[in-house]
Amino acid sequence: MELRTLSLSVFLVALWGGFNAANSQAQVTLDVVTERTPITFRSNDNLADGQATELVHELIAQSDFEYQLYFSPWKRAYRRAETESNVIIYPLARTAERENKFHWIGQITPVHYYLFRLLERSDISVDSLxxxxxxxxxxxxxxxxHVYLKSQGIANLEPVNSNRQNFHKLLRKRVELFASSSAGLLTLCEQEKTDCEKFVPALKLEGISKGLYIAASLDTPDEIVARLKAAYGLIEESGLLGKIMGERMNEQDKDRFLEQF
Structure with a gap:
């Protein structure tokens, strides 16, 4: 194990040195797109938020690129990453449908998606899709x-622009189920000062519970992708990834956030 770790370190350092030499010829500016969520946006009211953006900043800085960060509705951000070159998007759920549409740089955190219902709505029974x-x-x-449920033939979907809107629609009984990650719902409960015991998971969405990633648009040059992946490897190996993401870096097969419900 010790020899394997050392070999990885030597490989990454050598690779990194080659990229730095090649980079002396030109500077590249990347467009980074995301939406405003607790994991991406750090406000003056909650300085504990924004871990994913901190990670992306560190990743691009270590790759020796410049970047412009854009917050926008998710559909717009996704379309840019799907159609333009030199675009970085995060946090992007890695699904089978998306696998060949992006370059996957590295995982931000494991994720577990559910359909939630109100605890008091015991009349709602969901055993399968x-x-x-x-x-x-x-x-x-x-x-x-949204994409996954549509692909499974679910017709009664009510799309909005933010998780917060659906959170309140569920509380007001304007919808009966609400799709969210367990960590995302816990964060909303904290922000909206709402007791999370009001919610229970009705069904786990197994098809998309794989992880949130940093990804690059498919038309991004291979050398840029390689530098970003090398930088991610160094960040992960040094322990900085775990330090930035903190408790969100729970084990892949264990939903520590759900245990708090």
Whole structure:
């Protein structure tokens, strides 16, 4: 194990040195796109937020690129990453449908998606996706859960622009199910000063519960992708990834956030 770790270090350092030499010829500016969520945006009210943006900043700085950061609705951000070159998008759920549409730089955090219902709505019973069409489902426009549920033939979807909108629609009983990650719902409960015991998971969305990633648009040159991947490897190996992401870096097969419900 010690020899393997050392070999990886030597490889990454050698690779990194070659990239730095090649980079002396020209500077590249990347467009970085995301939406405003607790994991991406750090406000004056909550300086503990924005870990993913901090990670992306560190990644691009270590890759020796310049970048411009753009916050926009997710559908717009996704379209840019899907159609333009030199675009970095995060946090992007890695799904089978998206696998060949992007270059996957590295994982930000494991993720576990569910359909949640109100605890008091014991009349809502969902044992499989086949049962979901009986209910109105709140989703965020073009998020992984929206695309996934549509692909599974779920018709009663009500897309909005943010998780916060669906959170309040569920509380007001304007929808009966709400698609969210467990960590995302816990964060919303904290921000909205709402007891999370009001919510229970009705169904885990196994098809998209794989992880949130930093990704590059498919038309991004290979040398840029390689430098970003090398930088991610160094950040991960040094322990900086775990330091930045903190408790979000729970084990892949264990949803530590769900245990808090």
């Amino acid at each position: 086949a049962d979901v069409n009986r209910y109105k489902v709140g989703v965020v426009n073009f998020h992984a859960h």
